[in-house]
Amino acid sequence: VEMMKLIKELGGLKSKDHLKRLLSIDYPSLATLFPYAYFDQKTALFINENSLGCGWEISVLAGADEKVVNAFADLLRHKLPDDYDIQFIFWGHSQIGHLIDAAFSAQRQKGGMYQKLAETSVNYYKKAARQGWKNKRNLPLMLRDYRCFCFIAKHTSYHQKAESEILNVKTDIEADFTTSNIVYHAIQIHDFLSLLRSWVNPNAASLYPATDQHQPQELLNEQLFDKTSELFVQANHLDIVFESYPSQDLTHDQLTEGEAHLTRLVNLSLRNLPDEFSLWMMPDNFANIIRATKALRCPFLMTISGRLIPADVAKNLARKKYFDLEKKAKTVYAKYITGTTDAANEWKKLRDDLDSEEIRLLKTFFNVILFTHEANYKVDENAAIDCFRYNGIELFNTKYMQLQSYLASMPFMMSEGMYDDLNRMMRLRKLTSWNMANLLPIVADYKIGHQGMILPSFRGQIAFYDLFHTAGVDNFNIAVAATSGAGKSFLIQALILNVLSKNGRVWVIDIGESYKKFCKTIQGTYLDARHLHLNPFSHIHNIDESVEKIRDLLAVMASPSDSLDDVQKEYL
DSSP states (O other): HHHHHHHHTTTTSSSSSHHHHHHHHHOOGGGGOOEEEEEEEEEEEEESEEEEEEEEEEEOOSSHHHHHHHHHHHHHIIISTEEEEEEEEEEEEOOHHHHHHHTTTTHHHTTTHHHHHHHHHHHHHHHHHEEEHOOOTOOOOOEEEEEEEEEEEEEEEOOHHHHHHHHHHHHHHHHHHHHHOEEEEEOOHHHHHHHHHHHOOOOOOOOOOOOOOTTTTSTGGGGGGTTTOOEEOSSSSSEEEEEOOOOOOTTSOOOOOOOEEEEEEEEEEEEOOOSOOOGGGGGGGOOOOOTTTTOOOOOOOEEEEEEEHHHHHHHHHHHHHHHHHHHTSTTTTHHSSSSHHHHHHHHHHHHHHHHTSSOEEEEEEEEEEEEEEEEEEEHHHHHHHHHHHHHTTTTEOOOOHHHHHHHHHHHTGGTTHHHHHHTTTTTOOOHHHHHHHTTOOOOOOOOOBBEEEEOOOOOOOOEETTTTTTOOOOSSSOOOOOOTSSSHHHHHHHHHHHHHHHOOOOOOSSSSTTTHHHHTTTTTOOOGGGGGGTTTTTTTSSSHHHHHHHHOOOOOOOOHSSSSHHHHHHHO
């Protein structure tokens, strides 16, 4: 009826065919923005509307050197076909409630004082994940987890040849990961649904991952959005609103069931790159160790996508640019336009490297998505821009293109048409394979282990340390050294609690009664030498075998400061 009223207002119908075309217009839901359709359990391939793709979660690197850069540059040069899109997604998030619960589950099960201490610790770490650690300098010290993903896709319909081709590429890339000692696992359907739901239905109030429930009878895109979700596209940001729902963390959330929850998404894209930048500098873009105030204050996604320019096209482009700039550099033009000669030399080197096949040229798209709130999104946006600018990377708010930037940052979307869309808008940047390898968001902090006491890094990475289960150690000896008041005893007490909660046994030789109160708190036994009486002749079965040990004990009692001589020992 509304359609007929609109047609009447617009001047009526031209023909019956015109009416059919109007009535066939689809008014899509949010789900139709995404092309995800099916998942093949056997091959771990995602079958989308116009593409095939696959993905991996890869271990976040604790550092990098030129060998690592070369490995990823070679992957882009030799293992990625020209018509494939590759995307790296780096996710800094606070969905770590289940990790915190698991860390204190054994301590909770012991009951009593152990359970009370565990509850206090759980609440403490969850508050740090939501609000950050309280500090006098107002530093953004958030407890997070950093994860990294890699996706590849090709614009094609599904058929046997396309499947065989992408599986071969998948095998080659996995071989490169193995050679580079990068731990990875192929993303399965439940992993994918949990990730995408976290990115399209972001709920910063919850510390638990989104559900990974899969309905085989429905298309994948139809399972992503909450039924109450609304997307509001603004010039400088996106607002996603949906009604809250019961979760494991509902008692700690400041939400009630049925209350509308709003998350503001701000997309920041690349304006300028520095003259020099290396892969191992990437962590300083989201948490700078030297300048602690330079850090992202909210959960975020950092993505970079790339597609190789065909070799002959790239070579012709480099030659054309070089000849043009070289001609200008030899004329009066160079006197008025600074940098002409330098640009000509750069394109000459690029041309030579392309001719020798040392590098390849890619069209890339770099984007950062901030998951923030309505009240403080400007503060978070400015903090992110300032943090990247400190390392020479200039970001800007993609005004009027927020939805485009957001969609282009999701898996497989570049192969579904976003590449062409961005190319028409001139938002793709040409980079060499070496340059793109240095911009990959794959470096963060060492996570140590998967169990034990929580020992977060300075960048807020949640990490676990277990003295008896830490990989790569030959023995269980440790030494702790720090200045007075730095927290040595606090650290060891946490380690003791972790050992005792797993039915371990602990002895502490305490000088200065540092552990006396702690021992009584956990209902331990504290022995004070001033009230300790030992009979050296207890449990002696053969005096001839034990006499020397007893003599040495009496020698210490007789002369605690200096050792006795041989004659005195003989008298004893």
